[in-house]
Amino acid sequence: MKEFELKYGCNPNQKPARIYMADGGDLPIEILNGKPGYINFLDAFNAWQLVKELEQATGQPSATSFKHVSPTSASIGRPLSEKLKRACFVDDIANLDQSPIACAYARARGTDRMSSFGDWIALSSECDATCAEIIAREVSDGIIAPSYSPKALEILKGKKKGNYNIVRIDSAYTPKKIETKSVFGITFEQSRNDCVISRELLENVVTDNKFLPESAVVDLLVALITLKYTQSNSVCYAVDGQAIGVGAGQQSRIHCTRLAGQKADLWHLRQSERVLSLPFRDDVSRPDKNNAIDLYLEGDGEEVLADGVWQQYFTHRPQAFTAEEKREVLNAVSGVALGSDAFFPFGDNVERAARSGVSFIAQPGGSVRDDNVIETCNKLGITMCFTGLRLFHH
Numbered sequence: 001m002k003e004f005e006l007k008y009g010c011n012p013n014q015k016p017a018r019i020y021m022a023d024g025g026d027l028p029i030e031i032l033n034g035k036p037g038y039i040n041f042l043d044a045f046n047a048w049q050l051v052k053e054l055e056q057a058t059g060q061p062s063a064t065s066f067k068h069v070s071p072t073s074a075s076i077g078r079p080l081s082e083k084l085k086r087a088c089f090v091d092d093i094a095n096l097d098q099s100p101i102a103c104a105y106a107r108a109r110g111t112d113r114m115s116s117f118g119d120w121i122a123l124s125s126e127c128d129a130t131c132a133e134i135i136a137r138e139v140s141d142g143i144i145a146p147s148y149s150p151k152a153l154e155i156l157k158g159k160k161k162g163n164y165n166i167v168r169i170d171s172a173y174t175p176k177k178i179e180t181k182s183v184f185g186i187t188f189e190q191s192r193n194d195c196v197i198s199r200e201l202l203e204n205v206v207t208d209n210k211f212l213p214e215s216a217v218v219d220l221l222v223a224l225i226t227l228k229y230t231q232s233n234s235v236c237y238a239v240d241g242q243a244i245g246v247g248a249g250q251q252s253r254i255h256c257t258r259l260a261g262q263k264a265d266l267w268h269l270r271q272s273e274r275v276l277s278l279p280f281r282d283d284v285s286r287p288d289k290n291n292a293i294d295l296y297l298e299g300d301g302e303e304v305l306a307d308g309v310w311q312q313y314f315t316h317r318p319q320a321f322t323a324e325e326k327r328e329v330l331n332a333v334s335g336v337a338l339g340s341d342a343f344f345p346f347g348d349n350v351e352r353a354a355r356s357g358v359s360f361i362a363q364p365g366g367s368v369r370d371d372n373v374i375e376t377c378n379k380l381g382i383t384m385c386f387t388g389l390r391l392f393h394h
Contacts, residue, residue, distance in 0.1 A: 063124070072119065205384070
């Protein structure tokens, strides 16, 4: 297939639209089902690069959940604890622990379920039946992977009344060194960002605290590779091989740090016993359950706990989760890694990160205020690496 005609571009008024190879060659994909659109393919090709690079860096199958050309999360295929399975709504999936790729997607989808609603999925290795079983019951636009088991393909083709978008990509495909894009009729050309994010980037530890365990190295690799395919400015929090908070497309670095930190905080709070034991009615759908949890954790939760409202979700009115109780849960969090796609200009970013349990930071360095940022890390006992590598993506 040398080109594929799209229904429209970013918006319905943008016609005609297509994808094709400028050199006249074959596209490195095969559309197995559905008819993906312009934004679907933007998500698919960015997401595929992320998971392929993440597997190469960690040696583990990887998955990401993409929405509007940025990842909501990315994860490697580690087994989930029983508590984590409940938080990710996959505690009823049989044989989950035997499928690393299913574990990877369960984590990626479960991190920020509000943002992942209607996501595009990318898997670094074959989609098996267990992973397809998880995907089948989520609201999703499509998937890209190097291969699909026959059973997985059968399951996925049953989604969206048979119209679910399924794309197979040639895992051996390597794009040319130079890439172009057109804006306002003007062509931009640049070398592809083919930098390799590896452990060597983390060797320049600039803080008094030099402690950087293997778990933190993996988490920082997850954060940095996620940032490489996230719209800038961007900051990513990661723990246990999983991106737990992504702040994308903000004009201010501190706003990235706050946004990603808020998402990371929600991730930890969702795993608290207070949330896991919410008395949901049996007839509440998964999206409604997730929305109720989000409202329950927002402020004093009154929006979902008010009379006439809680009855729609719960068998009895849950106890409010107070700010003091939430802070107590979050104060116990530590060992979180954080990556930034450009330097921190002020120490306030570090202070905000510390409130979300950050113990390890990787950022390019190069600010005129590097000394202030390092000093703040030293004060808080945080280990920080200067990678020397900026990761803007637009």
